[in-house]
Amino acid sequence: MHVTRGFTGRPRVPDAGLPPGQYDAGKDWPVLSAEVTPHLAPGDWTFRIDGAVAEPRTWDWDAAHALPGSVYEGDIHCVTGWSKFGTRFGGVSLDAFLDAVRPDASATHAVAYAHTGYTANLPLADLRGGRAWIAFTYDDGKPLPAEHGGPARLLVPHLYFWKSTKWIAGLRLLDHDEPGFWERNGYHARGNPWEEQRYAGD
């Protein structure tokens, strides 16, 4: 640690909900996607799970909405440093989708991919156990705006938010880990904010 001369920083607001190196973005919700925002109509949206599964399957908007609804209320953390407290997303637990395709015993990882071709890799365990969702709404049931990944994004709030693939198109289950878009660009394979796993080697 190197103390910076004359740097005091903002008044400290002790907050047990803030992972190391993060700050509270307050009302802001910055957008950091690297590609042109696609404007995808719900009627054109599909979500597929295949790869190391017994029954590959594709859901359209209505089929996905026919699954039991589930809400996430809590915080999100972006690798660029901001965290946002008390968010509320509505959607369907990823468990409901994964149960339907029955992952092979050999499946250990997944590549989540977007309708833009963006990818992010995740350990399958991080997508299980009520910790991941396909989110359709934000706040009090408002449709998720396109720049935030609408009509549907993956939501894995216990990992840095680049894992929560916007404009989610599918999951390919694999028996090995395969780096996604940012992971090939030097970002950490798992991205746990509480261990500050920002870049490869952290």
Next chain:
Amino acid sequence: MTETAAPTTPFTPPTRFAVPGRIAVGEQTASVWRTATLVSVRRETPRASTFRLAVPDWAGHLPGQHLMLRLTAEDGHVAQRHYSIASPPDDSGHIELTLDHVEGGEVSGWFHTVARPGDRIEVRGPLSGFFAWPGDRPALLVGAGSGVVPLMSMVRHHRARDLSVPLRLLVSARGPEDLIYAREFGPETTPVFTRRAPGGVPVGRLTAAHVAPFLAAPPPGGWEAYVCGSNSFAEHASRLLVEAGQPVDRIRIERFG
């Protein structure tokens, strides 16, 4: 050690829109924090200054890349932010950052009100192999405000290496006095003024008419477009490019949040 063989063809998603591919960058050294020394400060506009840093063992960067910077208070409180690298790649052992003074900003506030030559700060990088221009393809650069910073690294690289590949910069600023690097621009640059302009120059935001001439006559192989600025500017500019016919998989966007 046993390891499963790496798959020969990595999974490529079967989707419709497209994200541009990765640019090959050097060895990733992002995990190392280096102590940099501020050597000089240069004012660019009333709100922006350039900070020149000596970075021991800087691994080198490609134009367009950024770094992560951190400031640490006596009690251990840390503030870290991302900043684009303004200087072109060279072997001087120095890099330059240009920071806007954000009202009430924790990090930019320290740079603009406290920092002086000799101060030491920590940096890690370079980061991202996505918003980077290796100098190998025609580049159409579109930026606003401090979003011009990574694009300036590209312009300077183009000049320093006397590259013949076409490069054009469209840069938006509120007025001439807010135009960062104004003195350095040449015929490759078209400024767009949104609030105040010199006599005879129209005032207003970037429009389809600014973009059209470049896309009406693209160079052989087409442009690689690099868009940088606030999210609202990035949305606006990237939409104009798409509407003018620029393929989505050849638009790279860096949003400052």
